[in-house]
Amino acid sequence: MLKAIWDNIKGLYSLVVGLSITGRYLLSPVETIHYPRQVVDDEILASFRGPIQLTLGKKDPAQTRCVSCQMCVKACPGHCLKVTKGEAKAPVAWTYDFSYCCLCGACVESCPTGALEFSHKVYLVTVSREELIFDLLADLKKRAATRAEAPTPTGSAATGSASIAASAGSAAPAPPAAGTAAAAAQPSPKPAQA
């Protein structure tokens, strides 16, 4: 009986502990990023898994590594991929309907040649569903062209992913660095850097 009463009184101390924690949070600066005025660093975006894209080719960056084996098409639970095989193994059309994509990554996992990867497009916005159907081959060509204009990875990553590219080593076609650079070069509704 007395012990129960004493326990209850001691329990009041935990209320004070809780109040002190929230009081400390109340006074500490906010953690959230105010999107239109501020954006997160590209360093954080390197781990962001956005819509998939084709990886840059090993010899010619504009040439995809895809061999049209249709493994990704079979693996996709949302049926959002369509790969048309050409004369050789290389695909002639690669459409990706992002409106059906659940970002599960089954296509990336199943690809035997490593032709697919997640992009880091965090600011992807469209005004219609049709715009969400991407032609990934054209996208790859565009990214390769942007990379060709600025040859070194550190140079292409002018918007702030320089540290990532540097940490990925001096090897030019390091996939994460290239991906980040490509994402940064995408024509997205990118706000001014705060």
Added chain:
Amino acid sequence: MDLSLAIFVQIIVAALLVIGLMVGNAVVMVYMERKVAGFIQRRPGPYEVGPWGTLQALCDSMKLLAKQLYRPGNVDIILYYLAPILAFFPVLLLFLPIPFGPYLTALNVNEGIILILAFAGLGVLSNLLAGWSSNNKYSLLGAARAVSQTVAYEIPMILALLAVVFQCGSMDLKNVTEQQGAWPWEWNVLTQPLAFFIYVVSLVGETNRAPFDLPEAESELAAGFHTEYSGMGFALFFLSEYANMLLVSLVAAVFFLGGYKGPVADGFWWIFIKAYAIMFFLVWIRWTFPRVRFDQLLNINWKWLLPLSLLNLWLTAIIVKLLI
């Protein structure tokens, strides 16, 4: 102009001022609540409307004014529309005996605290009517909870205030204020710390605030007794809820924190600073503690607050008797 007419005019003017105070208080409190909630959760809170989101509460009230008054089927129409009005108007009366400044009292009443406690009980009637007439199980459950909770928490609240009344020998709020000094060590909170603690805990229960917000527990009861109210019906409940918070905080300031008295210069600013400090504390604990279960809520009241307040009252009576 005879005397009764003068008092009538005085009360009308006071009632209009109190309505202004209630609306202004709700706007300030909505902003404060959302900002404090934001900062406690490490986010900025309302930010877009006006500088630092200051106009957000105004926009919300405009939205509430413009909304359709939707009435669900099979409600008890008279009670359904009476309940928000009944929630709003008694609160007007409650502000009249509060001494906001040395000469700023709408109505000088000898037993002001009895007036306040008596009419504060009407608020729960409006909750009950709202829950009953809404023809909704969530509303009815919320109303049942509101009644048992408010009735229970009124008792330690009254007993805590009664200890101060014993000590001061007066039920007049102005008299109670006058017996305290300007500085914090001359306030009643030093002589009646237990009563102050009991009063603060039971005012959280009385105003249905988290962690004692069982009557409108969102996760269990949708919105409790005001589930079926939209537009101005909801807004009136909302207004009266915040006005009730302000009222109990003002009473706490008068009884325990020296009312309008304060360092440098006495005046209404001190009572508002003290009342809003208590309200800030209420918001703070709302975003700190989880909601209690209903049996825990009643256990806190009947097993702790009530015996403690009786003990406190008894000790106060003995000490007052011995000293005088």
